[in-house]
Amino acid sequence: MYLMEFSITPMDQGQSVSAFVARCVELVDRSGLDYRLHAMGTVVEGDLEPLLRLLKQSFEALQSDSERISCSVKFDYRHAKKGRLTSKVDSVEAKVGHSLKK
Amino acid sequence: MYLMEFSITPMDQGQSVSAFVARCVELVDRSGLDYRLHAMGTVVEGDLEPLLRLLKQSFEALQSDSERISCSVKFDYRHAKKGRLTSKVDSVEAKVGHSLKK
Amino acid sequence: MYLMEFSITPMDQGQSVSAFVARCVELVDRSGLDYRLHAMGTVVEGDLEPLLRLLKQSFEALQSDSERISCSVKFDYRHAKKGRLTSKVDSVEAKVGHSLKK
Amino acid sequence: MYLMEFSITPMDQGQSVSAFVARCVELVDRSGLDYRLHAMGTVVEGDLEPLLRLLKQSFEALQSDSERISCSVKFDYRHAKKGRLTSKVDSVEAKVGHSLKK
Numbered sequence: 271m272y273l274m275e276f277s278i279t280p281m282d283q284g285q286s287v288s289a290f291v292a293r294c295v296e297l298v299d300r301s302g303l304d305y306r307l308h309a310m311g312t313v314v315e316g317d318l319e320p321l322l323r324l325l326k327q328s329f330e331a332l333q334s335d336s337e338r339i340s341c342s343v344k345f346d347y348r349h350a351k352k353g354r355l356t357s358k359v360d361s362v363e364a365k366v367g368h369s370l371k372k
Numbered sequence: 373m374y375l376m377e378f379s380i381t382p383m384d385q386g387q388s389v390s391a392f393v394a395r396c397v398e399l400v401d402r403s404g405l406d407y408r409l410h411a412m413g414t415v416v417e418g419d420l421e422p423l424l425r426l427l428k429q430s431f432e433a434l435q436s437d438s439e440r441i442s443c444s445v446k447f448d449y450r451h452a453k454k455g456r457l458t459s460k461v462d463s464v465e466a467k468v469g470h471s472l473k474k
Numbered sequence: 475m476y477l478m479e480f481s482i483t484p485m486d487q488g489q490s491v492s493a494f495v496a497r498c499v500e501l502v503d504r505s506g507l508d509y510r511l512h513a514m515g516t517v518v519e520g521d522l523e524p525l526l527r528l529l530k531q532s533f534e535a536l537q538s539d540s541e542r543i544s545c546s547v548k549f550d551y552r553h554a555k556k557g558r559l560t561s562k563v564d565s566v567e568a569k570v571g572h573s574l575k576k
Numbered sequence: 577m578y579l580m581e582f583s584i585t586p587m588d589q590g591q592s593v594s595a596f597v598a599r600c601v602e603l604v605d606r607s608g609l610d611y612r613l614h615a616m617g618t619v620v621e622g623d624l625e626p627l628l629r630l631l632k633q634s635f636e637a638l639q640s641d642s643e644r645i646s647c648s649v650k651f652d653y654r655h656a657k658k659g660r661l662t663s664k665v666d667s668v669e670a671k672v673g674h675s676l677k678k
Binding site: 449 | 632639646647649
């Protein structure tokens with residue numbers, strides 16, 4: 271199972287880009303995959319194929335308005351492990367020994 | 373004000389690295405800076421100097437055990453804007469028009 | 475046209491990972507796409523579909539040996555621009571006004 | 577010794593940003609540290625302190641014009657290893673067994 275964190279930004283639309291981010295997060299929300307939105311990106315859990323499809327759809331959702339788009343992605347693959355959107359955070363919290371800001 | 377998202381991982385300690393991540397998150401938690409931990413990293417808000425200091429302390433916290441360490445960082449600087457750990461997420465949610473997983 | 479920079483690393487194979495990196499760079503080299511290898515990753519130019527296919531093939535090339543794999547990717551899409559593996563560097567060099575290390 | 581790869585981009589200056597990138601690469605070139613410029617960023621080798629200083633100077637070099645700046649950074653620390661701007665690429669090439677595009 272994969273975790274994919276991504277953020278995608280048009281470079282030619284000025285400094286306020288949340289309307290464009292919203293289009294892509296909406297795609298994630300509708301995908302049926304589990305995810306978490308945070309201040310610097312979105313983390314999605316799933317198999318590789320649907321995750322790559324989300325990247326493709328996100329580019330398509332911005333290309334009608336934008337001629338230059340930047341996107342950064344991180345994948346964390348771990349064999350046969352699911353539910354890591356919460357378990358990775360829980361595991362760090364357990365090691366620290368007290369609650370953390372999430 | 374800056375948002376800094378980072379994740380740091382020893383490359384020579386096998387696939388379970390949460391104990392090492394915990395050391396660095398503990399540094400963030402003690403720094404007094406506002407932050408959020410998520411499944412793929414930690415987002416911290418602050419001025420640049422204390423954020424760079426956290427990077428340095430994180431490397432030092434792992435170098436006693438590890439000979440190879442990988443770290444990825446993203447900065448988002450926005451002039452005179454504070455409180456963006458929550459406001460960026462709120463802004464996307466407002467544009468989508470319904471609540472999202474956070 | 476897209477530039478995609480990526481690096482992919484097994485987390486459970488110790489600190490020397492060039493044999494695993496080589497498998498993925500070999501895939502890039504055989505793809506027919508133009509690319510450049512550097513010390514922190516590989517930059518490939520192409521359409522989105524073949525680039526995403528390279529990511530998928532790279533994971534497959536490591537999953538026989540590794541149970542945990544980390545991968546970071548950056549995309550730079552620019553409408554109707556080709557040949558940017560060299561033109562982006564040339565453009566920076568022209569602005570600096572003297573030759574740079576490449 | 578550390579390798580640091582970074583790219584820094586103003587978000588509010590339109591899609592052609594090479595003049596801004598040039599300011600930061602000029603800082604790297606003058607730093608005396610060894611580096612390589614490529615199409616998606618710059619890789620610099622050095623101790624951590626001078627590398628973090630370059631990040632700080634790069635932000636300062638853009639903040640006179642830009643109110644929003646995005647920066648992505650990757651660090652690769654390896655104990656007691658120097659010269660990796662070329663040795664990492666050479667090592668991959670040796671494993672592949674034929675010359676690669678660099």
